Amino acid sequence: MQHQIPIQKLGKEGEVMAHAIEACVHCGFCLPTCPTYVVLQEEMDSPRGRIFLMKEVLEGNLKLEEALPYLDRCLACQACVTACPSGVPYGELIATFRLWSEEKRHRFPLERTFRLGLLRTLPYPERFRPLAKLGARLKPLLKPLPLPKPLKAPLALLPDRLPEEAPYREVYPAKGERKARVGILLGCAQRVLRPSINQATIRVLQENGVEVVAVPEQACCGALNLHAGDKEGARALARKNLKAFRDVDYVVTNAAGCGSGMKEYPLLFLGEPEEEEARALAAKVKDLSVLLDELGFIPPPPPSRPLRVAYHDACHLAHAQGIREAPRRLLKAAGLEVLEPKEWELCCGSAGTYNLFQPEIAEALGRRKAENLKATGADLVATGNIGCLTQIQAYLDLPVLHTAELLALLYEGKDPLA
Amino acid sequence: MGFLEELKALLPGRVLTGEAELAPYESDALTAYRKRPLAVALPERKEEVLGAVRLCHQYGVPFVARGSGTSLSGGSLPVEGGVVIALNRMNRILRLDPKARIAVVEPGVVNLKVSQEAAPFGLYYAPDPSSQPISTLGGNVAFNSGGAHCLKYGMTANHVLGLEVVTPTGEVVRLGGESLEGVGPDLHGFFVGTEGLLGVAVEITLRLLPKPEAYHTVLAAYPSLEAAGEAVSRVIRAGLLPGAMEIMDRLSIEAAEKAVRAGYPPVEGLLIVELEGPKEEVAEEALVLEGVLRESGALELRVARDEAERQAIWKGRKAAFSAVGRLSPDYLVQDGVVPRSRLGEALREIQRLSREYGLRVANVFHAGDGNLHPLVLYDGKKPGELERAEALAGEILRLCVRLGGSLTGEHGIGVEKKGYMPEMFAPEDLLAMEEVKRALDSQGLANRGKVLPEVVRAGA
Ligand SMILES: Cc1cc2nc3c(=O)[nH]c(=O)nc-3n(C[C@H](O)[C@H](O)[C@H](O)COP(=O)(O)OP(=O)(O)OC[C@H]3O[C@@H](n4cnc5c(N)ncnc54)[C@H](O)[C@@H]3O)c2cc1C
Ligand code: SF4
Ligand code: SF4
Numbered sequence: 045m046q047h048q049i050p051i052q053k054l055g056k057e058g059e060v061m062a063h064a065i066e067a068c069v070h071c072g073f074c075l076p077t078c079p080t081y082v083v084l085q086e087e088m089d090s091p092r093g094r095i096f097l098m099k100e101v102l103e104g105n106l107k108l109e110e111a112l113p114y115l116d117r118c119l120a121c122q123a124c125v126t127a128c129p130s131g132v133p134y135g136e137l138i139a140t141f142r143l144w145s146e147e148k149r150h151r152f153p154l155e156r157t158f159r160l161g162l163l164r165t166l167p168y169p170e171r172f173r174p175l176a177k178l179g180a181r182l183k184p185l186l187k188p189l190p191l192p193k194p195l196k197a198p199l200a201l202l203p204d205r206l207p208e209e210a211p212y213r214e215v216y217p218a219k220g221e222r223k224a225r226v227g228i229l230l231g232c233a234q235r236v237l238r239p240s241i242n243q244a245t246i247r248v249l250q251e252n253g254v255e256v257v258a259v260p261e262q263a264c265c266g267a268l269n270l271h272a273g274d275k276e277g278a279r280a281l282a283r284k285n286l287k288a289f290r291d292v293d294y295v296v297t298n299a300a301g302c303g304s305g306m307k308e309y310p311l312l313f314l315g316e317p318e319e320e321e322a323r324a325l326a327a328k329v330k331d332l333s334v335l336l337d338e339l340g341f342i343p344p345p346p347p348s349r350p351l352r353v354a355y356h357d358a359c360h361l362a363h364a365q366g367i368r369e370a371p372r373r374l375l376k377a378a379g380l381e382v383l384e385p386k387e388w389e390l391c392c393g394s395a396g397t398y399n400l401f402q403p404e405i406a407e408a409l410g411r412r413k414a415e416n417l418k419a420t421g422a423d424l425v426a427t428g429n430i431g432c433l434t435q436i437q438a439y440l441d442l443p444v445l446h447t448a449e450l451l452a453l454l455y456e457g458k459d460p461l462a
Numbered sequence: 463m464g465f466l467e468e469l470k471a472l473l474p475g476r477v478l479t480g481e482a483e484l485a486p487y488e489s490d491a492l493t494a495y496r497k498r499p500l501a502v503a504l505p506e507r508k509e510e511v512l513g514a515v516r517l518c519h520q521y522g523v524p525f526v527a528r529g530s531g532t533s534l535s536g537g538s539l540p541v542e543g544g545v546v547i548a549l550n551r552m553n554r555i556l557r558l559d560p561k562a563r564i565a566v567v568e569p570g571v572v573n574l575k576v577s578q579e580a581a582p583f584g585l586y587y588a589p590d591p592s593s594q595p596i597s598t599l600g601g602n603v604a605f606n607s608g609g610a611h612c613l614k615y616g617m618t619a620n621h622v623l624g625l626e627v628v629t630p631t632g633e634v635v636r637l638g639g640e641s642l643e644g645v646g647p648d649l650h651g652f653f654v655g656t657e658g659l660l661g662v663a664v665e666i667t668l669r670l671l672p673k674p675e676a677y678h679t680v681l682a683a684y685p686s687l688e689a690a691g692e693a694v695s696r697v698i699r700a701g702l703l704p705g706a707m708e709i710m711d712r713l714s715i716e717a718a719e720k721a722v723r724a725g726y727p728p729v730e731g732l733l734i735v736e737l738e739g740p741k742e743e744v745a746e747e748a749l750v751l752e753g754v755l756r757e758s759g760a761l762e763l764r765v766a767r768d769e770a771e772r773q774a775i776w777k778g779r780k781a782a783f784s785a786v787g788r789l790s791p792d793y794l795v796q797d798g799v800v801p802r803s804r805l806g807e808a809l810r811e812i813q814r815l816s817r818e819y820g821l822r823v824a825n826v827f828h829a830g831d832g833n834l835h836p837l838v839l840y841d842g843k844k845p846g847e848l849e850r851a852e853a854l855a856g857e858i859l860r861l862c863v864r865l866g867g868s869l870t871g872e873h874g875i876g877v878e879k880k881g882y883m884p885e886m887f888a889p890e891d892l893l894a895m896e897e898v899k900r901a902l903d904s905q906g907l908a909n910r911g912k913v914l915p916e917v918v919r920a921g922a
Contacts, residue, residue, distance in 0.1 A: 046494050046792060046842040072532045076572060085550040085570075086478070086504065087531065091485030100485050110482040116704045129721040130787030292581035410606045 045095075049102045056315040061102060063173055064137035067130050068095045074124035074134075074216045079391040080117050083408050087177035088114040091124035091134055098141050104450075106362050108145055115141070117402055119395035120271055121359035126366075126389060132386055135364055136311060137302075146273025162397060163274050167264035167281060169336035170344035173206075176236050182205045191453075202237075211256040216246050223253040223339050226330075229285075229306070231299050232264035234430040241430060244452035245298045245332055249438050252342050254335070256296075262288040267305025268397065282309050286321050295325070298332045298448055300429035307365065331361060332448055333428060337370035342453035343426060346379030351460065353450070354383045354422035356413070356436060358429035359391050369430055371447050378454055383420040387412070393433035406435070414439035423461060426450050465521040469503060469545070472513045476504040486547050490533040494848065495877055496796070499526070499540035506551045508568075508626070508634075508664035514547055515662060516632035523911040527662045529570065529598030534795045535781075535876025537657055538603065541910045547662060549600050555579055556665070556762040563670045564623060564640055569600030569663050576668060587669040588615040591872070592780040599666050601871070608653030608872040610706040610779065613673070614738075615832035617872065619654040624667035627653060630660070630903035640667055657874050658909040660902050674738035678748045679766040679775055682755045687711050687813070687825065690731030693758035694829045697735060698802070703739040704746055707830035713789060714782045714826035714837070715770045721785035724778030725771075727762055733829065734779060736772075736884070782826040784835065790822070790839035792848070794855045797873040799864030802832040805842035811861055812836055819854040833871030834862065860885055875913045883915045 045066050074091040074305060075081050081090040086096060094115055100106035108388040115138070151159070159268070161450045165171045180202050196378055212230065226249065230242055233284075249256050266281035285306070289295045297303035306329045309322035353375055361367040375382050393409030414436055417425050424443040437444045445453075453460045463471070470477045478484060479501045488496040499664040500523070505511045518525045524544035531538050534883040540546050544553030552568035555576065559565075560583035565576050576587040590609035592596055597607065603625070608617040615621075624638035653660060659853040684690040697707065710732045711716065719726055725733055735755070737747045747768065755763055786793055800808040809825070812834075824837040836858050840851035859869050863886050867896050869879050883892060894913055899906070 066791045067787055069784055069793070070489065070491050071784040071787075072491060072530050072593070072782055085553070086483075087486040087502075087548070089484070096486045096488075097482055100482075104510060106481055110480065114482060128780035129718075129784035131721065132787075169848060175664075180881055300712075359881070390488050 047103060047177065055413065057144050060136055060140045061098065065095055065099045067128050067132045073129055074127045077123040077127045077389045078333045079119055079121060079409050080405060082390060083314045083405055089117055094118055098137065108148055108369065109150060110310035112149060119341055119398050121391035121395055122363035123281050123359060123389045123391060126363045139308060139311060140263060142271060142273040143275045146169050162275055163269050163272055166268055169235045170235060171230055173236045176202060177206050180204060207239055208233055214258060214260065216256040217251055218253045218255040219250050220253050222255050224293050225255045225257065226294040226296045227257045227289045228260050229265060229295055229297045229302055234299055238430055240449055241298055241446045244446065244448040247297065247455060248448050252336055252339060257292055259288045265305040266300040267301050270305060270308060275452050278312055282312055286318060286325055288314060289325060294335060295329045296332050296335055300358035301431060303329055303331045304360040304364035307417060314437065331367055331428065333371040333374055334367055337373055341374055342375055343377040345457065347454060348459060350381065352383055352422045353386050354386065354417045354419060354420040354425050356425055356427040356432055357388050358432045359429055360419060375426060375445065375449065383422045385420050386417040387416050389417050390434050392432050410439045411433050465523055466501060466519060468517050469501065469514060472517065473503055473510060478502040487540060490536060490538040491773060492534050492536045492878060495536045495539050497540045497542050500543050502546045502548055502717045504548055504551055511547060511662055512628050512634060512663050514630065518545060518907055519630065519632045522905055524907045527600065527636055529601030529656045530596045532593045532597045533601065533876060535878040537874050537876040537912065539877055541915065549598065560585060561888050565668045565670055567666050567668060570598050573599060574595055580670050583676060584673050586673050587668055588671050589618045589621055591671040592783060594867065600663050601656050601745050603663050603666060604658045605872060605874040608828065609687065610708050613707060614703055614705045619651055621669045622650055622654055622666060623649045625653055625663050626661050626665035627661045630908040634659065657797065657913050659899055659913055661908055676738065676741040676742050676744040677772055677862050678737040679772045680735045680751065680755065681726065681764040681775065682733040682735065682760040683762040684726045684731035684760060685729065687731040688806040688808045688877050689759055690733045691809055691829065693733055693755060696754050696758050698909045700750055702751060704830065706736045709732040709827055709829040711825040712781065713824035714786065714824060716862060717785035717789050718778040718782045720788050721781045722774065722778040724774045726778060726853045729761065732776060754804060758921065759907055775807060779875045786837050788825050790841065792840050793860055794838045794851050794857050796836045796855050797871045798834050798867060798869060799871040800832045800834065800865045800867035804865045805829065807830055808834065808861060808865055812858055815854055815857050819850055821851055821854055829869065832867065848916050856882065877912055880913055880915045
């Protein structure tokens with residue numbers, strides 16, 4: 045598409061954005077997979093519409109504030125990237141645009157405080173844990189109250205009791221011959237809300253001949269900050285990880301958003317001294333499922349009874365990282381029957397903090413996803429991302445497990461439905 | 463109350479007027495044309511469409527119906543000062559009757575959705591424009607859209623049994639019915655292809671077909687585009703009627719491969735032939751086809767081994783237009799038609815024109831129908847390139863008419879090709895069209911400025 049974006053004025057970020065906009069031919073192939081378009085059926089809430097809006101803003105034809113309501117509704121799920129025949133790197137476009145626009149936009153003081161609070165809390169387990177604990181404890185008291193949606197939604201997603209997180213050892217030896225030495229990204233909110241995912245990940249890796257290092261100096265991946273346009277916050281976290289993971293073969297991620305977030309480090313350090321190092325680290329990042337699949341998966345003993353599992357594609361695995369086959373192969377190799385829900389490409393509405401800021405759309409998507417999963421007739425659901433897991437569980441009466449948790453149960457000879 | 467106030471009262475919260483709301487509706491898939499509308503209306507029921515059109519009629523405000531905005535000819539380009547009636551929220555399948563093999567749908571239903579919903583009954587909706595995952599039936603009806611498989615089954619018009627239409631004067635009419643054997647003149651057939659000039663389709667009754675029992679999909683690689691074109695005539699001469707026959711040239715193969723990795727060989731001309739029907743019949747025809755293709759000088763034949771391979775082949779073909787965006791920042795898609803027997807000649811001439819104008823032309827088309835889709839690649843940032851691309855596209859259109867074909871096979875005239883109408887139609891023909899339009903829409907409200915060239919109007 046034609047544009048008159050003043051690239052010289054905008055620098056490297058401008059180049060990235062202009063390149064994406066130029067590649068869009070306005071064909072609309074991305075529309076049916078865009079969750080906000082599916083729900084709202086309006087052009088400005090579609091990828092094609094958003095690309096156009098960003099173009100107009102960058103060209104100076106449209107005020108940023110006018111376009112923001114529609115750009116803010118984007119889940120950054122990148123379903124449009126999978127659907128786009130023209131190869132528009134929409135993920136890079138929206139991330140860069142958010143970085144570029146954050147300092148220019150107006151936010152109400154209360155909103156600013158809430159957002160900042162989130163960005164200063166969620167990525168830090170030691171800050172988030174006490175808050176989450178409090179929330180879980182207050183949940184039964186607050187639930188019946190007519191709270192505003194942005195407060196109700198996160199509350200509904202909190203577990204009733206917060207599990208304790210056992211301290212991590214620094215090194216977990218491989219079982220049998222060592223095939224690789226990897227660093228595990230422990231993540232942030234996930235550690236607090238569901239530490240069993242990390243434990244399961246470590247267990248599954250060990251079973252597969254992988255030595256796992258839980259580098260203590262690591263930090264949250266910073267994706268939350270990056271996608272909220274908080275460049276400095278994201279960079280501070282990313283710098284820690286650049287250092288922490290220098291000496292491992294791979295960095296294993298078990299949350300879809302963290303994996304894609306770390307793969308975006310080069311974008312975060314565009315034109316900065318760290319750009320090269322960021323590229324090197326990004327190249328080492330592998331989702332758990334991919335690493336296992338590549339190393340030659342050693343499956344657990346098959347389950348004691350036939351199990352039908354519906355696999356839910358997390359957007360940041362399927363769309364942002366193109367990972368769909370590996371987790372399915374693992375589940376099949378483990379002796380499970382894998383079922384495919386309708387509308388696999390459609391986001392479940394979790395998308396980081398989306399729940400908090402766009403609760404209505406998030407709820408519509410959550411319900412729709414749960415219905416599609418239920419309709420497969422599965423006994424349980426597996427997915428590769430904690431956000432999806434909590435979101436789907438809120439609307440679905442089947443067990444929803446992380447792929448790692450499911451596999452770990454099988455290695456332990458336990459019944460995943462028990 | 464003024465017009466906008468009344469419209470807002472009719473569609474509370476569903477009349478868009480903000481700058482950021484209007485901007486994304488400024489163009490369809492042909493972004494070289496842009497116009498900002500006065501407002502965009504989002505009706506959810508046919509009564510609301512009727513109400514909106516009545517208001518337009520009362521106040522003399524022009525309107526443009528819009529589906530998914532994938533028109534390649536500026537068909538859903540807004541009219542300045544006019545209203546866009548976006549029908550996307552009217553996306554319900556109202557009735558699907560497997561026994562009668564019909565589906566009654568709202569106009570905003572996406573083409574592919576019908577086949578998906580009909581699949582459990584072993585039925586499908588045959589017309590398959592490449593844009594089928596997103597284009598709406600309303601748009602398909604307005605443009606009489608075609609697709610790869612229309613070679614055997616015909617275009618949209620052959621599959622629409624009945625229509626409910628809101629006329630530009632704000633009346634509701636029902637045309638056709640629920641079966642092929644209608645009584646009286648074929649008025650629904652008349653409406654299909656009129657590009658929204660005669661009103662808004664608010665309900666569409668479609669014919670469904672039983673899904674073929676078997677498919678046999680072959681890729682045949684040729685050293686030249688012409689040779690691939692020749693092969694098409696040979697297949698037809700051999701008495702075969704494949705479900706689809708499509709040709710892709712080197713540029714479009716390259717683009718589609720990048721987008722989809724369908725496994726196309728990198729050659730000058732690639733012919734895709736698909737046989738479909740009862741198992742035994744397809745098996746027999748496959749043998750004949752293989753013989754014909756071998757004789758036609760194919761360098762290589764590849765048969766899809768399973769449904770996944772077949773799907774990949776079609777996905778690549780159907781993604782080709784958009785995928786060309788990977789090769790060039792801008793392009794114009796033409797869709798002139800030539801008689802099948804003159805395909806080779808047309809392709810040679812297009813290549814010559816491409817060299818003469820110094821612009822690349824990619825080709826991917828419905829060869830069986832002689833429906834070309836030359837994509838003229840250009841870079842709008844370079845001064846004069848758009849104009850040169852338009853001139854080249856014009857030459858190609860004239861070429862098609864000269865060879866005894868037509869300006870458009872399926873993408874419509876829209877605004878883009880209306881200037882070429884006099885190349886194909888005599889002044890009397892155009893005048894007759896103009897009179898029909900005026901009889902049904904005296905104020906010229908529906909899709910004002912599309913299809914019919916100004917010259918005629920001025921002279922009339
Ligand atoms: C990548 C790509 C590939 C394509 N491939 C094909 C192809 O293979 N074959 C083909 O035929 N076309 C193809 N097209 C063109 C386009 O998809 C079709 O013309 C399609 O039918 C348009 O549908 P739409 O819903 O997008 O309609 P729009 O673009 O929104 O509208 C098209 C026209 O229909 C009118 N209209 C819309 N709804 C109604 C209604 N309810 N009542 C009356 N008028 C209405 C509009 O006013 C406009 O004039 C392709 C387009 C793209 C971008
Ligand atoms: S599919 Fe790609 S090229 Fe087409 S409109 Fe969407 S982003 Fe643009
Ligand atoms: S990232 Fe997701 S929500 Fe955003 S435009 Fe793309 S498909 Fe829509």
